[in-house]
Amino acid sequence: MIRVAVIGYGNIGKSAVEALFQAPDMELAGVVRRKESLKDELPSELAGIPVVSDIKELSNVDVALLATPTRSVPSLAKSILALGINTVDGYDVHKSLADLRLELDQVGKQHGVVAIISAGWDPGTDSMIRAIMELMAPKGITYTNFGPGMSMGHTVAVKAISGVADALSITIPVGTGLHRRLVYVKLAEGADAAVVEQMIKEDPYFINDETHVYVVDDVQELVDVGHGVEIERKGVSGSTHNQLFKWEMRINNPALTAQVMVAAARASMKQQPGAYTMIQVPIIDFLPGDENEIIRRLV
Amino acid sequence: MIRVAVIGYGNIGKSAVEALFQAPDMELAGVVRRKESLKDELPSELAGIPVVSDIKELSNVDVALLATPTRSVPSLAKSILALGINTVDGYDVHKSLADLRLELDQVGKQHGVVAIISAGWDPGTDSMIRAIMELMAPKGITYTNFGPGMSMGHTVAVKAISGVADALSITIPVGTGLHRRLVYVKLAEGADAAVVEQMIKEDPYFINDETHVYVVDDVQELVDVGHGVEIERKGVSGSTHNQLFKWEMRINNPALTAQVMVAAARASMKQQPGAYTMIQVPIIDFLPGDENEIIRRLV
Numbered sequence: 342m343i344r345v346a347v348i349g350y351g352n353i354g355k356s357a358v359e360a361l362f363q364a365p366d367m368e369l370a371g372v373v374r375r376k377e378s379l380k381d382e383l384p385s386e387l388a389g390i391p392v393v394s395d396i397k398e399l400s401n402v403d404v405a406l407l408a409t410p411t412r413s414v415p416s417l418a419k420s421i422l423a424l425g426i427n428t429v430d431g432y433d434v435h436k437s438l439a440d441l442r443l444e445l446d447q448v449g450k451q452h453g454v455v456a457i458i459s460a461g462w463d464p465g466t467d468s469m470i471r472a473i474m475e476l477m478a479p480k481g482i483t484y485t486n487f488g489p490g491m492s493m494g495h496t497v498a499v500k501a502i503s504g505v506a507d508a509l510s511i512t513i514p515v516g517t518g519l520h521r522r523l524v525y526v527k528l529a530e531g532a533d534a535a536v537v538e539q540m541i542k543e544d545p546y547f548i549n550d551e552t553h554v555y556v557v558d559d560v561q562e563l564v565d566v567g568h569g570v571e572i573e574r575k576g577v578s579g580s581t582h583n584q585l586f587k588w589e590m591r592i593n594n595p596a597l598t599a600q601v602m603v604a605a606a607r608a609s610m611k612q613q614p615g616a617y618t619m620i621q622v623p624i625i626d627f628l629p630g631d632e633n634e635i636i637r638r639l640v
Numbered sequence: 641m642i643r644v645a646v647i648g649y650g651n652i653g654k655s656a657v658e659a660l661f662q663a664p665d666m667e668l669a670g671v672v673r674r675k676e677s678l679k680d681e682l683p684s685e686l687a688g689i690p691v692v693s694d695i696k697e698l699s700n701v702d703v704a705l706l707a708t709p710t711r712s713v714p715s716l717a718k719s720i721l722a723l724g725i726n727t728v729d730g731y732d733v734h735k736s737l738a739d740l741r742l743e744l745d746q747v748g749k750q751h752g753v754v755a756i757i758s759a760g761w762d763p764g765t766d767s768m769i770r771a772i773m774e775l776m777a778p779k780g781i782t783y784t785n786f787g788p789g790m791s792m793g794h795t796v797a798v799k800a801i802s803g804v805a806d807a808l809s810i811t812i813p814v815g816t817g818l819h820r821r822l823v824y825v826k827l828a829e830g831a832d833a834a835v836v837e838q839m840i841k842e843d844p845y846f847i848n849d850e851t852h853v854y855v856v857d858d859v860q861e862l863v864d865v866g867h868g869v870e871i872e873r874k875g876v877s878g879s880t881h882n883q884l885f886k887w888e889m890r891i892n893n894p895a896l897t898a899q900v901m902v903a904a905a906r907a908s909m910k911q912q913p914g915a916y917t918m919i920q921v922p923i924i925d926f927l928p929g930d931e932n933e934i935i936r937r938l939v
Contacts, residue, residue: 360878363778439935459939466772468939469923473768475938476903476926477761477889477896479662579659579902581895589886590776596880597776603878604775618939621931624768624919627775632920636738639774640758640767640917 344370345606346402346426348417350378352566353431354408356599358386364603366629371399402426404606408599415441418456422448427609429602431461433494438464438618445616456616460605461598462590463487465619467572470588472620474574478584481576486514490568490594492522498546499524504532507560514571515551522552527560568594604628643669644905645701645725647716649677651865652730653707655898657685663902665928670698701725703905707898714740717755721747726908728901730760737763737917744915755915759904760897761889762786764918766871769887771919773873777883780875785813789867789893791821797845798823803831806859813870814850821851826859867893903927 345367347357354372361369371391379394391399405421407414407430414432421428422445432438438459445456459465463485471483488511495510502508507527512520524541528534538554541547557563572588605619608626619627628635644666646656653671660668670690678693690698704720706713706729713731720727721744731737737758744755758764762784770782787810794809801807806826811819823840827833837853840846856862871887903926904918910925918926927934 356878356880359880363876363878435939436936438939439932442935443932462776464939466776469772470769471938472923472927472934473765476923477765477891477899479899479928577662578892578895578899579655579662581655581658581892584892584896585890587886587888589888591884592776593877593880593883596877597883600776600778600877618935620923620935620939623922624771624775628771629778633738633742635771636741636917636919639770640734640737640763640919 342366342368343607343610344368344401344403345603346370346373346396346399346405347408348373348396348405348421349408350374350384351408352595353599353602354406355386356595357406357408357602358390359596360600360603364607364629366607367603370402373399373405396421396426397424404429404609406599406602406606407431408602414458415444418445418458419448422452422454422456425452425454427455427457427606429457429460429605429609431465431598431602432459433461433464435464442616442618449615453614455609455612455614457605457609457612457619457622458616459618460602462592462594462601463570465598465601467570467588469619469624470572471574474572474576474586474588477586478574478576478578481574481584483572483574484516484518486516486518486571486573487520488512488514488569491564491566495522495524495546498544499526499541502537502540502544504529504537504540506530506532509560509563514569517573520550522547522550524552524554525557525560525563526554527558528556566594568592641665641667642906642909643667643700643702644902645669645672645695645698645704646707647672647695647704647720648707649673649683650707651894652898652901653705654685655894656705656707656901657689658895659899659902663906663928665906666902669701672698672704695720695725696723703728703908705898705901705905706730707901713757714743717744717757718747721751721753721755724751724753726754726756726905728756728759728904728908730764730897730901731758732760732763734763741915741917748914752913754908754911754913756904756908756911756918756921757915758917759901761891761893761900762869764897764900766869766887768918768923769871770873773871773875773885773887776885777873777875777877780873780883782871782873782875783815783817785815785817785870785872786819787811787813787868790863790865794821794823794845797843798825798840801836801839801843803828803836803839805829805831808859808862813868816872819849821846821849823851823853824856824859824862825853826857827855865893867891
């Protein structure tokens with residue numbers, strides 16, 4: 342059994358624990374939470390599971406799933422790799438993940454362990470789909486259309502705006518990689534709705550998109566963690582144009598992200614030391630079971 | 641430059657040559673055809689290209705693309721691997737491809753070369769999609785719906801029936817992995833339409849599907865090599881049900897098959913000796929160009 346520790350117990354961490362309980366080849370080594378959270382009553386689903394504030398308190402951990410905010414991933418991954426433990430993260434900053442991989446690749450090789458980075462759905466499985474579309478039709482354009490669903494990044498950006506007590510930003514795909522933003526805000530005491538709306542629309546996260554702002558009394562009753570994506574490519578195979586490809590999904594966001602991380606934890610056990618994005622790992626390595634049986638069933 | 645030979649010059653072979661002309665990192669080492677075909681006038685697109693009847697007449701071949709009938713693949717692949725040349729094939733018999741891989745794996749390791757087998761779209765890229773869907777939602781059902789488009793296997797089966805002068809079998813998807821078959825036949829002199837229809841409907845290729853038979857004067861004017869597929873999965877991530885995934889494409893069949901084989905030829909240069917299906921090869925290896933640049937662009 343592959344022994345996996347879950348670092349962080351928010352939405353993703355909780356879903357990762359659920360996915361580990363279902364995995365036939367893995368066991369939960371323990372959950373690592375902040376010291377403050379350890380004072381709270383233990384959630385019933387963690388009865389009998391070691392819950393600690395430092396991964397060093399857990400024994401024989403093969404892989405750590407970093408279910409922590411993305412900004413904490415680079416330093417946390419390095420420190421865990423240095424302990425001789427594989428890491429899997431859902432690092433989601435597209436523009437810097439290639440550089441993070443190069444950094445973790447060095448650390449992984451130095452300590453004889455493996456990091457699989459950006460193992461979520463975008464970056465992650467969507468990246469695999471985009472790469473497969475490109476091998477099938479090397480010339481052409483791929484559009485990734487997100488939504489409908491809640492955008493974490495955009496929601497955080499709105500919450501940081503002065504006068505906003507609570508917020509939710511929904512992404513609506515309008516096709517060909519363009520998006521509409523629906524922003525629901527609860528105003529802080531005395532805040533001016535028109536001013537808040539203006540600040541949201543001028544924020545770098547929103548300035549290039551069609552953005553609608555709605556003031557509501559309670560943001561939380563609107564929250565639904567379902568999300569969607571549609572990836573389209575029209576391209577050229579050889580000298581043949583008009584090859585059409587489409588990937589579509591409608592999913593519970595934290596459940597899918599956590600499941601992908603768990604699959605990546607499995608794959609990490611089969612790679613040479615270093616750091617990898619999902620497109621650098623054979624797909625079969627993410628699946629449990631005998632190689633020949635998988636080939637017979639799926640190929 | 642990776643030097644690639646194309647074995648066979650039917651629909652797939654012709655499309656493979658076109659795809660190789662477009663590949664930035666490959667060159668066409670030559671085309672291998674049957675001795676009889678060499679007597680014909682050289683097709684204009686092969687001007688200046690060595691066209692021979694034995695791959696041994698070509699120099700410095702890195703990879704051979706087997707664009708030959710699927711039944712010839714096992715022995716042909718072994719003989720070419722034994723020459724120290726990588727092979728890529730589109731072997732499409734689902735129930736025996738896992739065993740073929742084990743055989744070629746031994747031959748490849750013995751001669752220090754690589755075989756990538758079943759490198760088309762199904763088996764091939766569809767297999768990659770099915771495996772990705774399963775890593776995202778390990779429990780659930782995947783349906784592969786083929787068509788609308790011409791089925792080579794079914795067409796060959798009809799042509800073998802007595803009283804049939806020419807035939808075309810079209811596959812129509814009716815959802816959840818079930819298919820309707822539309823069969824267009826030109827009758828042989830004196831054949832009885834009702835008898836032919838009965839024999840087609842009782843053939844093992846058709847007996848389990850809703851099959852319609854139409855007698856026409858000219859089958860060839862109905863032929864269109866476009867094809868489609870829709871793969872659907874509804875499954876469970878962790879303990880979250882109703883995760884929905886769909887892959888859809890509408891493509892020119894030989895052009896896509898050939899393009900996938902060319903991508904696999906590239907990938908074959910990056911694997912350790914042995915034989916692989918596409919799900920056993922990192923996706924990035926199918927793409928040309930610098931690894932970090934691909935990660936920056938696609939992940």
